[in-house]
Amino acid sequence: MADFHFIRPWFLLAIVPVAIVLYGMFRQRGGKNAWEGVMDAHLFKHLEVGKGGGQRWRPIHVLSVVWVLSVIGLAGPTWQKQGSPFAEEQAGVVVVMKLSGSMEATDVQPSRLERAKFKMRDLIEARAGASHALIVYSGSAHLVMPLTKDGKILNSMAEGLSPAVMPTEGDALVEALKQAEVLLREAGVPGSVMVMADAVDPSQVAELAEVDKALPVEFWAIQPARSPVDKGLEEAARSRGADVQVMTDGREDVEIMSKVARSALLSVEGNDGSEIWQDAGYLCLPVIVLLSGFWIRRGWQ
Known part of the structure; x- marks a missing residue:
């Protein structure tokens, strides 16, 4: 008592x-x-x-x-306390996917980009009923789909994405994160951002401080499982107080990132979880x- x-x-x-x-x-x-x-x-x-x-x-x-x-x-x-049955459904995860030429590398099959799409599909399936959005970036950032609980539509929109649809080549990660921040704020729901990329330009790391520190950002390295993680990606994650999850051949990384998304939600809500009194x-x-x-x-x- x-x-x-x-x-x-x-x-x-x-x-x-x-x-x-x-x-x-x-x-x-x-x-x-x-x-x-x-x-x-x-x-x-x-x-x-x-x-x-x-x-x-x-x-x-x-x-x-x-x-x-x-x-x-x-x-x-x-x-x-009791778990809130609606907390997970109301939480949003904004997937920020890199769409530059390097993502077409085939060191993972069928390519880094296609594998990223597969992982995003698995993540949506693991968080069934929750809201997801998709932002892609290269030399600029663009919103593909705002927050939606319809995973089929989001996956369908992602199918036709390729570096060819981007106007310029580059690394506009900070711009993409700012768009994600605005998206969650305007939607009025707690949530986090999940960056799916193979590398981060070091110039972006210094600018990450411009993004709200309270916004949870997680990093998912799309690369061969046993290859070293890009230094820029590691520094970007470190600057946000996050870890880098390396892509695996199975679903282990999906399960981990699903739990990370939930932990990020609890952190935003300011209590010890989606639990309520x-x-x-x-x-x-x-x-x-x-x-x-x-x-x-x-x-x-």
Whole structure:
């Protein structure tokens, strides 16, 4: 119970007017009944509800409990967390894919670019129901698809991509990251960026500071599994406090990057995960409903 607290503690202030009203009712109840002045005492004691018959629980007592329980329920007592069923679906991952000539290298089959598309498809499948977007870059950056939960459309749009569709050759990684930052901000959802590239121009590393540091950026090296990682890519990842995940022949890298995307979401939300405090106020409802049923009894209204 060390974690016990109220989600909406300001509702506890409602105890004050409740206490005042109940105090007045008890005080009035404890005073002399007006009927005692118009009938004989030996008759009155047999007619008054709750006196002489052994009744301990009166309407005012039950009303007190109902009111207090209602205030506690509204304040939202809680002591444990639960996973949010919607957090993963609301989170967005913006895939930033390099589309320069070097991605056509065939040191991985069928090519680095095609393998990147395959990995993106696997990632979308692993995060089924979540939102994804795609930005490609070379000498300039371009939005291919905004955030969508329809992975089939995104994969279809990626199919026809090649370096030939880019207006200029180069490495505009910073421009692509800025576009991703704007995309997530305008969508109003938490999320992260996943860069799929074989290398990063060292000139881009110094400019990465221009991108919001709070934006989680992860790097996925599209290259042969046993080859050394590009130095520029390593420096870019280091500047963002991230690691470089090297592409594997199987799905190990996909599973890792899916978990990384989730971890990035938790970091953005500022709590220990997509977990939220479980509101236990609903536990008061059965008792409130049960006690309210007493008002159907004669004499309680």
